Amino acid sequence: MSMGSDDLWEVMSTARSIRRFAADPVDDRVLDRCLEAATWAPSGANAQCWRFVVLRSPEVRAVVARAAAQALAVIEPVYGMSRPAAADDTPRARSYRAIYELHDGAGEHASVLFAQQKLPATSDLLLGGSIFPAMQNFLLAARAMGLGACPTSWTSYGGEQVLREVIGMPDDWVIAGHVMIGWPRGSHGPVRRHPITDVVDVDRWNHEAVTSLDRANAQRRAGTT
Ligand SMILES: Cc1cc2nc3c(=O)[nH]c(=O)nc-3n(C[C@H](O)[C@H](O)[C@H](O)COP(=O)(O)O)c2cc1C
Known part of the structure; x- marks a missing residue:
């Protein structure tokens, strides 16, 4: 299991995306602390029109896996990505391998949807400003606890509808983000910015x-x- 840290600066500067997870499930105590950290985020007028949906039953994870496969089919040609040969040990091949592992293993791990209620006369960007701080708090809390996490774009590549249906999300809510979680195989490291x-x-x-x-x-x- 990866090392956690209570040092905010270390946490922020080493909260890299983790795409390779061990099989061990994420226990409720750890997940709840990350979700509580999400609720500490600011939102416009402190309205807190957010919902954090943990996706972990086998049925729901199967739908996440579908969304991941769909996203992969879209992004492969866009980024010119393909599965690297086994012998290829270049940094790009290693990076692609991790991305493929995340997408291929999507059905085996838990994840969290970050949802925001639509508000009349509020732009999408402004709405985003009221949910993404919560997602970032979640990511930092996960890092602090040694948990691995990776935001995904899967709801933007055709996955949104299937995920909305499986969780029964009302029409006046939008999925703002989705984060895969799990105990890291490998370790956190310095972000490159x-x-x-x-x-x-x-x-x-x-x-x-x-x-x-x-x-x-x-x-x-x-x-x-
Ligand atoms: C909105 C958003 C969507 C992302 N979608 C994906 C994704 O679909 N698949 C993936 O492997 N990584 C995804 N990522 C992770 C980014 O690729 C990653 O954060 C970025 O390359 C920087 O790397 P780092 O987080 O390790 O520092 C996403 C990140 C964000 C913020």
Whole structure:
């Protein structure tokens, strides 16, 4: 089982997507803590118009597996992805292998749907702003507890309808996200992201910001600290 951590900075910087899971089921105590963390997220007007649906019975997992297979059929040509040869040990092959394992094994593991109630006169983006913080809290809590998790796009590639039907979701709710969970085979590790100088502006768009963190990193690289 993977190591958890109570250090927020370690958790945030190592909460990589985990796609390869052990067979051990996720116990309720761990899952409930992650779900409780999800409920601590902010939402517009603190309306909390969210539902978190745990998908774990064999019948429902079979539908998740269908959604995963459907998504794979859509994304393979889009990303030019194919199953790597057994002998291929390049980083790309390893990454594809993990993606295929996640999709192929979708029916064997639990997952969570993040649903948001539609609100009149509220844009989809604004609605998203009231549910994705909950999903991120869930992902960080999972990482803190050593649990593996991977968001998926499966509801966007034809899976939404079958999942709505199997859980009986009312028409005025939308599925915002779906996260596979399980005990990691392998470990969490540092996330790879663009440096903040590439993504931060101050006062003006495309203004080159030099932040204190940037200066500290430059000094560290130059060995002056
Ligand atoms: C909205 C969303 C949808 C995603 N869908 C998939 C997916 O369908 N299959 C998959 O293997 N990973 C999926 N991911 C995981 C991303 O590929 C992953 O977060 C990204 O490559 C960064 O890698 P990291 O999370 O390991 O740092 C999704 C992530 C997000 C946020």
